[in-house]
Amino acid sequence: MGLASLCTDFHGVTLEVSADRADVLVAVRPGLSRLPGGSGATGVRIALRNCRQVPTPHTSSRLFRHGGVQGLQDGAALWLVADGCAVRIDEHATEASGWVTPAARGDGVSEVVHLALLELLRRRGLYHVHAACVVSEAGAVLLPADGRAGKTTLTLAALRAGWRLVGDDAVWLRDGPDGIQALAWPEPLHVERETAHRLGLTDSLGAPASAGRWELDPERAFPGSCVASARPIAVVFPVIAATETSGLTSLGRAEALARLLRQSPLLFTHLERAGGHLAVLRRLVTQCRCAELRSGAEVLSGVLPEALRAGLGLS
Amino acid sequence: MIGVDSHLRPKPDVIVTDLDDEAVLLDMEAKRYFGLNDTGLVVWRTVAQGGTPGDAASALVREFEVTEAEALESTLDLCGDLVEAGLLVPVEAR
Numbered sequence: 001m002g003l004a005s006l007c008t009d010f011h012g013v014t015l016e017v018s019a020d021r022a023d024v025l026v027a028v029r030p031g032l033s034r035l036p037g038g039s040g041a042t043g044v045r046i047a048l049r050n051c052r053q054v055p056t057p058h059t060s061s062r063l064f065r066h067g068g069v070q071g072l073q074d075g076a077a078l079w080l081v082a083d084g085c086a087v088r089i090d091e092h093a094t095e096a097s098g099w100v101t102p103a104a105r106g107d108g109v110s111e112v113v114h115l116a117l118l119e120l121l122r123r124r125g126l127y128h129v130h131a132a133c134v135v136s137e138a139g140a141v142l143l144p145a146d147g148r149a150g151k152t153t154l155t156l157a158a159l160r161a162g163w164r165l166v167g168d169d170a171v172w173l174r175d176g177p178d179g180i181q182a183l184a185w186p187e188p189l190h191v192e193r194e195t196a197h198r199l200g201l202t203d204s205l206g207a208p209a210s211a212g213r214w215e216l217d218p219e220r221a222f223p224g225s226c227v228a229s230a231r232p233i234a235v236v237f238p239v240i241a242a243t244e245t246s247g248l249t250s251l252g253r254a255e256a257l258a259r260l261l262r263q264s265p266l267l268f269t270h271l272e273r274a275g276g277h278l279a280v281l282r283r284l285v286t287q288c289r290c291a292e293l294r295s296g297a298e299v300l301s302g303v304l305p306e307a308l309r310a311g312l313g314l315s
Numbered sequence: 316m317i318g319v320d321s322h323l324r325p326k327p328d329v330i331v332t333d334l335d336d337e338a339v340l341l342d343m344e345a346k347r348y349f350g351l352n353d354t355g356l357v358v359w360r361t362v363a364q365g366g367t368p369g370d371a372a373s374a375l376v377r378e379f380e381v382t383e384a385e386a387l388e389s390t391l392d393l394c395g396d397l398v399e400a401g402l403l404v405p406v407e408a409r
Contacts, residue, residue: 063346254337254350261341261348268346271328278332278341285334 009038011174011183011229013124017113019048019100027106028113034186044120046087046113048098054086055099063269069111071269078269080115082108087116091270094123119266122273126183127173127280130263133166133182134158139233140166140182141312142288144263150238150295152189154304156199159222161304166230168218173280180284183229188215199302234289234312235260241294248311249292256290257281317394319369319387322406323362329402331359340402349400354379358393362403368394 004025005018015032019025057074064071072079076091084104089096096116100109118128131144132151136158145151155168169190172183188206190213196202204221205214219226237259241247251259260281261267267277293308317323325331328343336353351359354375361371368390375386397403 252337252352253334254339254352257332257334257339258348258350261339267341268343271330271343274330274341274343278330278339282332282334 006032007038008032008035010035010121010185011126011172012042013121013126014038014043015117015121016043016045017048018045019050021048021050021100023106024048024050024100024109027109031110031114031187042124043094044117044124045095046098046116046120047095048087048100048109048113051099051101054081054084054101055088056081056086057088064265066115066265067111068108069115071115071266073269078119080112080119082112085109085112087112089116089119092123094120096120115266119269121172122266122277125174125276127277128265129171129173129260129281130169130265131171132168133171133184133230133232135164135166135227135230138313140230141234141236141308142171142182142232142284143236143238143293144260145238146262148240150240150299152191153195153199153299154238154293154295155189156191156195156201157299157302157304159218159225160199160302163304164225164227164230165218165222166227173284175280175283179231179287180280181229182232184227186226188217190214191216195300198300232284232288234291235285236291236293236308236312238293238295241296243294243296245298246296246305246307247294248305248307249294251290251292253285253290256285256288260285317368317391317398317405319372319391320367321394322365322367323394323398323403324406325359325363326402326404331363342400342402345401347400349397349402354389355393358390359397362394 003020007016017028057079060072060074063073068082070081078089080087084101085108087096087098131142132155133140133142143151152168166182166184174181190209192213196205204216207215209215330341332339338351338356340349357374358371361374372386372390376383
């Protein structure tokens with residue numbers, strides 16, 4: 001039985017994290033703090049308990065490593081393991097059990113819980129993709145890319161141009177009657193000081209984040225810009241180009257799907273769920289125009305590349 | 316060595332996602348993916364349904380403007396790549 005729990009709502013799915021130690025919830029809280037409270041019947045749940053030593057799977061194979069977290073397959077169960085912390089998710093379960101030692105670092109616990117929520121949300125039909133998503137009057141443009149590919153700079157350029165924001169680093173995809181929707185997980189942008197300076201946004205920077213970046217509250221810098229969801233009409237893969245101007249090149253759907261797979265963590269964790277996950281990505285590239293954007297230096301001055309507008313017919 | 320009359324089958328745990336005339340193969344065990352263009356998809360479908368590389372080359376000749384020699388060379392190259400990638404498995408003759 002948990003001492004206390006955090007209960008939030010994520011697009012109609014209740015996320016509950018309970019723990020028998022207050023400091024564990026303190027570590028997890030920042031990642032969930034911007035979601036509204038929730039108490040719905042349909043949800044996912046992680047119960048964390050204090051222990052002296054975390055249990056480990058008996059026979060396991062490593063699925064992935066993400067930051068300080070290892071994903072291990074033990075039979076049909078998925079284990080997410082960091083120093084002093086582990087979460088086990090059984091096949092088909094929408095609840096997970098976890099263990100935390102007193103020596104566990106708060107950021108490690110937070111990372112394990114975050115990844116566990118990603119996997120549990122997949123089981124509720126919500127699929128995470130590592131991408132920014134900005135919205136013009138014509139519709140949303142998804143920008144999937146590795147870190148340091150210019151997602152945040154492009155996002156800020158779009159916001160300056162009056163576009164709106166779903167997310168700058170992570171969005172969730174859900175299939176619905178109107179096609180694939182991109183859903184927001186409200187969180188601050190993480191911006192390099194130099195980028196903020198060039199874009200005239202230094203005064204909007206908040207607390208230091210990780211990797212030399214600072215938090216920037218999009219709602220404060222661009223009031224009214226944040227939207228909860230939008231329907232993508234284009235998937236654009238940004239890469240940084242050593243040119244002043246930018247260029248857009250159309251991509252075939254198979255190429256776009258293959259690139260999306262790279263930005264879809266946990267895709268390989270379960271054969272059955274991978275089918276559903278792929279079906280959503282397939283429908284996304286089918287409903288969207290797909291292209292690669294080579295972002296030139298113009299983006300750093302806050303100019304949304306004309307190539308993006310013209311190439312996608314968004315002018 | 317993959318030949319005209321080799322028999323191959325898709326490795327279990329490979330998910331095929333068709334996109335009209337293209338496809339992406341996802342190997343869940345190796346955690347890799349492989350894109351197929353329109354001609355590659357014809358080869359994959361033929362072989363996955365029990366046909367030989369020779370059958371796949373004939374299908375390419377019927378559906379695309381290629382010579383039999385070109386089709387066979389491309390088919391054997393692709394089948395070799397897919398076997399090397401572990402996405403197709405040679406079936407031993409009985």
